[in-house]
Amino acid sequence: MVSIKEVARLAGVSDKTVSRVVNREPNVRADTFTRVQRVIAETGYVPNMAARHMRSSRSNTMGIITDYISTTPYSGNIVRGIQDWAAANGRTVLLANTNGHLDKELESWKMFMAHRIEGALYVTMYHRIASPERGSVTLPSMLINCRSAKEESEASIEPDDFQGSRDLTRFVLARGHRRIGYLRLNPKLLGAEERHTAFRATVREAGLGESDIDVRLGMEGPIGSERNHVYREARSLLEKANRPSVLMCGNDEMALQAYLAALGMGLQIPQDVSIVGFDDFQPVSLALKPELTTAALPYYDLGYRGAERLDSTIAGKPLASRTLTLDCPLVVRSSCAPV
């Protein structure tokens, strides 16, 4: 691999001058500049990051720790958002996956230290409470899609489940629905609480009473091995004498099961019953017919803006607020009809 010295030799200048050209430093004569540029092009010289890192003692690198990237695959978009930010800003990212194992998490931090990362992004695949186990490492960090358990807690960026659920509920109400079945997420997830609370607050605000809504628990138990009651509960809701005109589901995968339950009973969607989801998990929300009305988790932006925020922190700029929430925009498709 050709080095800066080799380029310098070929261009008949000093290595320092090549460095100036590469880094667009001022005070290089135009002809020198082009001559060096030409040699760089001819030799295919690319600066060695490791050497830069050594010289400047800045690695320009951030680490990403993810937990269960495979279980909820769509949230891989968080990682994509981070990467795009990094590529656009000349940073390097190092990725580590823990699969939820503590020992792998500690191992990852060690690997990160070996690369002298300047900050870490702690990404969870479910919106939840997290407590990064970084051993004795102390570095700028940003929690993405989760928040710290501790009070003196750390900077984070999260989806606004409350707003998403509120907007979705308002939309459902605006379509005239007055009997609503609600299938709750696993209470272990942060989103479960917020979505449910927002739903209740919004229907109350609209003047509906307890008898107008019917809330069922769709999933429970430890994440990864939860018990799934969605199909059964959806059926039960739809078998009621005065059945709901709409089923609101904790997420899109639950909506899928609600579809199966409704169709299995001979009901048509959305003519006989409307269904809405949450997350906009597209392999499901777009595969369903009719396509699913839902609220989109801003995964990509969580990553992109989370990386941006971490970078500010590394640069020493204070954050406007410790926690930033991003909207979950409503995605209107055709699974929810007017009553």
Added chain:
Amino acid sequence: MVSIKEVARLAGVSDKTVSRVVNREPNVRADTFTRVQRVIAETGYVPNMAARHMRSSRSNTMGIITDYISTTPYSGNIVRGIQDWAAANGRTVLLANTNGHLDKELESWKMFMAHRIEGALYVTMYHRIASPERGSVTLPSMLINCRSAKEESEASIEPDDFQGSRDLTRFVLARGHRRIGYLRLNPKLLGAEERHTAFRATVREAGLGESDIDVRLGMEGPIGSERNHVYREARSLLEKANRPSVLMCGNDEMALQAYLAALGMGLQIPQDVSIVGFDDFQPVSLALKPELTTAALPYYDLGYRGAERLDSTIAGKPLASRTLTLDCPLVVRSSCAPV
């Protein structure tokens, strides 16, 4: 950050001796070893990879290029497999996502060169023909989930779609099905051809004729914006006077639509019609009720073993075969009943 010299000073030895301890070199007295180890533990010293890289001119790093990681999210497991191999073998991986843009691909190669990667894994999210655009870069590389268009082609590792489809078809036949509807994948995908061919070969082998099977095209058009006929075709198959007893689908997302079509017509699965998929895309295959019988794409292993193979190549060992295929194991659940 504490350096090897600082550790050496505190332990009262030379930096070289600390280096010996860190790298488990022989010929260090036991008491020296423990003394140095203690100082390392106390100071939290971690060797600097950038400096190692400089000294040894070996980066110990491989690059991963992926195309559309977000569209078919489950295949992120390939990346997880690679990472796990790398973590287990002390290698670093650098990840770049192109979203299918050529300019981003070239940019990624440049970034890789800056980090002096020793080899590259070119990962596609669909099983397809690929031609890596690496500019003038020439490095050991391995195609994962794709193969080269060129004849003098490059090493690759791929799923065995043929075997998967054959085993699935045999399974269906063994359950007594003799009228089979088949929904084809987008012909643009490599798997489409292989799965379809295997299906035809296997039914013929079993003595079925052309009139016993009915093959429909489920999807077509450019990847990312294809036209989707699955729902319509599935309905059409099921409306036939002598309707198939089983629907074999190109993948699990198509199976999902087949479910919706069947249920929408008042048919019960698997009593009235059996359905099988392909891929084992679990957010779908496990969410469906009854759960889906399918063949699993060995994504994780493609990544893990692909990394392993690339590493052999880097080390200069010849590969037993240029292309390696991995089995797609049958996953029997409950969506396919005996006739």
Added chain:
DNA sequence: ATCAAAGATGACAACGTCGACAACGTGTTG
């Protein structure tokens, strides 16, 4: 023409690590 200021370029060192080699200590052999 003269000189100062500004612009352009180069020499050199240092970042952290480890290979090559030198040097030292201890025990063994003749």
Added chain:
DNA sequence: CAACACGTTGTCGACGTTGTCATCTTTGAT
């Protein structure tokens, strides 16, 4: 006791880059 082998430890330099400072060249004002 000399000679040697071997085990243990240390010195030094180089990897590729860029910051610091020095040097040389050009420009422009007098």
